[in-house]
Amino acid sequence: MTRVDRVMRLMDFLRAREATTVAEIAEALDVSPRTVHRDLATLRQRGVPLSSDSGPGGGVRLERDRGVTAVHLSQEEVVALWLAASLSATGSTLPWGNAARSGLQKLFASVPKERARGMRALCRRVVVGRPASARVLADVGTPPEELLAVFERAFREQVCLSFEYRDRHGNTSRRCVEPHGLLVEAPVWYVLARDVEKQAARMFRMDRIRRARLVPDRPFTPDMEGLQAQAHAQRDQARGLSSEDAPLERAG
Known part of the structure; x- marks a missing residue:
C-alpha cells in the first residue's frame, strides 16, 4: 500500500467513527502506532481538523463542526x-x-x-485585470499544455523558470526569470517576473513561451509589492500591447 492510499484509508476510517484510538487504527490498517502518528500529523498539516485526548484511553476524532472535513484542498x-x-x-x-x-x-x-x-x-501573487483588448485577442495563441505544470511548480516552489520566448517582432531568445507573479487578463495571462540576466522587471505573455523548464538550483523570494503596483498602474497600457516582453514600467 502506498502512503497516499494509507492516508486515504485512515481518513475514511476516521469519518466512519465518532472517535477511535491509535491502537485501533493501527490494527485496522495493519501498520505500527508510529506510522499512525505520522499519518495523523500529515492530515493535520493538510488542514484536517483533528482532536485527540492524551493518556492510555485517549481517542482521536474529526472535529466535524469545523468547516469542510470531507474535502482537503492543495x-x-x-x-x-x-x-x-x-x-x-x-x-x-x-x-x-x-x-x-x-x-x-x-x-x-x-x-x-x-x-x-x-x-x-x-x-x-495573482493579479486579475479586465478582459484582454481586441488588439491582444487578434493574435493570441494557446500556451503549450506542458507549460502549465512547469509554471505552477516554479511559482509554488519559488524557483527560477527558463524558457524560449518569441517577442512581438518574431525574435526568439532564451530567458531565465524569477516568476514573482501572474497577471490574468482573460483569456490571456502573463508572467510578472524579474529577468535574472538583465536584473530587471519584465512581463511575458504565456502563449509566446516554449520549452519551459525548472531551474531548481536558483530559488528566489517573491516580492510582489513593486511588481503588483506597477501591474495595476499600467494595466491599460498592457491591454493594448501585442507583446509584453518589455519592462513593467512601460508594459504594465
Whole structure:
C-alpha cells in the first residue's frame, strides 16, 4: 500500500467513527502506532481538523463542526478557486459570484492560521485585470499544455523558470526569470517576473513561451509589492500591447 492510499484509508476510517484510538487504527490498517502518528500529523498539516485526548484511553476524532472535513484542498486548488471567483467579479456579474468569494473566506478560516497565511500569500501573487483588448485577442495563441505544470511548480516552489520566448517582432531568445507573479487578463495571462540576466522587471505573455523548464538550483523570494503596483498602474497600457516582453514600467 502506498502512503497516499494509507492516508486515504485512515481518513475514511476516521469519518466512519465518532472517535477511535491509535491502537485501533493501527490494527485496522495493519501498520505500527508510529506510522499512525505520522499519518495523523500529515492530515493535520493538510488542514484536517483533528482532536485527540492524551493518556492510555485517549481517542482521536474529526472535529466535524469545523468547516469542510470531507474535502482537503492543495494550495494550487485553493488558488484555482480563488482565481475563478476573482474572474467572476470582472465584467458582468455572474450568479453565485458572491457565494464563491464567501465560501473561500470560510475555507481560509477553517484551516490552521499558518496554512491560511501561505494560501493567501500565494493568491496575492495573482493579479486579475479586465478582459484582454481586441488588439491582444487578434493574435493570441494557446500556451503549450506542458507549460502549465512547469509554471505552477516554479511559482509554488519559488524557483527560477527558463524558457524560449518569441517577442512581438518574431525574435526568439532564451530567458531565465524569477516568476514573482501572474497577471490574468482573460483569456490571456502573463508572467510578472524579474529577468535574472538583465536584473530587471519584465512581463511575458504565456502563449509566446516554449520549452519551459525548472531551474531548481536558483530559488528566489517573491516580492510582489513593486511588481503588483506597477501591474495595476499600467494595466491599460498592457491591454493594448501585442507583446509584453518589455519592462513593467512601460508594459504594465
